[in-house]
Amino acid sequence: MRYFKPINSNIDFKKIKLQPEGEVIIRKLSDMVDMYQNQEAIKETLKENPIIYKFYNVKIPEDKGHLQHCISIVYPGKIGGEYYMTKGHFHKIKDTAEIYLTLKGRGKLVMQTPDNECKILEMKEGSISYIPPYWAHRTINIGKEPLIFFGVYRGDAGHNYGIIEKKVWL
Numbered sequence: 001m002r003y004f005k006p007i008n009s010n011i012d013f014k015k016i017k018l019q020p021e022g023e024v025i026i027r028k029l030s031d032m033v034d035m036y037q038n039q040e041a042i043k044e045t046l047k048e049n050p051i052i053y054k055f056y057n058v059k060i061p062e063d064k065g066h067l068q069h070c071i072s073i074v075y076p077g078k079i080g081g082e083y084y085m086t087k088g089h090f091h092k093i094k095d096t097a098e099i100y101l102t103l104k105g106r107g108k109l110v111m112q113t114p115d116n117e118c119k120i121l122e123m124k125e126g127s128i129s130y131i132p133p134y135w136a137h138r139t140i141n142i143g144k145e146p147l148i149f150f151g152v153y154r155g156d157a158g159h160n161y162g163i164i165e166k167k168v169w170l
């Protein structure tokens with residue numbers, strides 16, 4: 001049998017990145033215009049089109065026996081009156097959970113079930129947040145520094161952003 005080899009990744013807190021980098025996914029305001037309310041503020045801010053958040057994925061097979069893990073960075077800022085936030089998603093395999101460990105910054109972890117039950121958890125350095133199966137999840141940076149957290153979830157869980165894009169969140 002061919003075994004996947006154990007690997008280490010390291011967080012560089014000064015450069016705010018993961019080594020080795022793996023896959024880097026960057027979300028700018030232009031990727032999320034439907035997620036903010038204030039159209040005037042969106043139009044104005046689009047001139048600069050800031051990065052709202054990005055994440056570094058360690059390269060792990062997308063199989064159920066594996067654990068995907070990533071470092072996410074949500075930058076500080078507001079669009080109109082709304083804080084920078086992630087797109088939010090359900091997992092494609094809905095009954096898969098996730099854990100976030102907050103490393104730096106201050107945020108809110110906003111969650112919602114398909115039946116519209118909501119729950120919001122604080123994110124601050126050292127918070128270990130458990131996102132149970134079925135809960136959609138989004139993070140919001142409410143501080144002045146980047147919000148940095150480590151996430152780990154079942155290898156084949158997948159992401160479904162579409163439902164959140166179509167639905168008015170909360």
Ligand SMILES: [Fe+2]
Binds near residue numbers: 089090091098137153
């Ligand atoms: Fe997730």
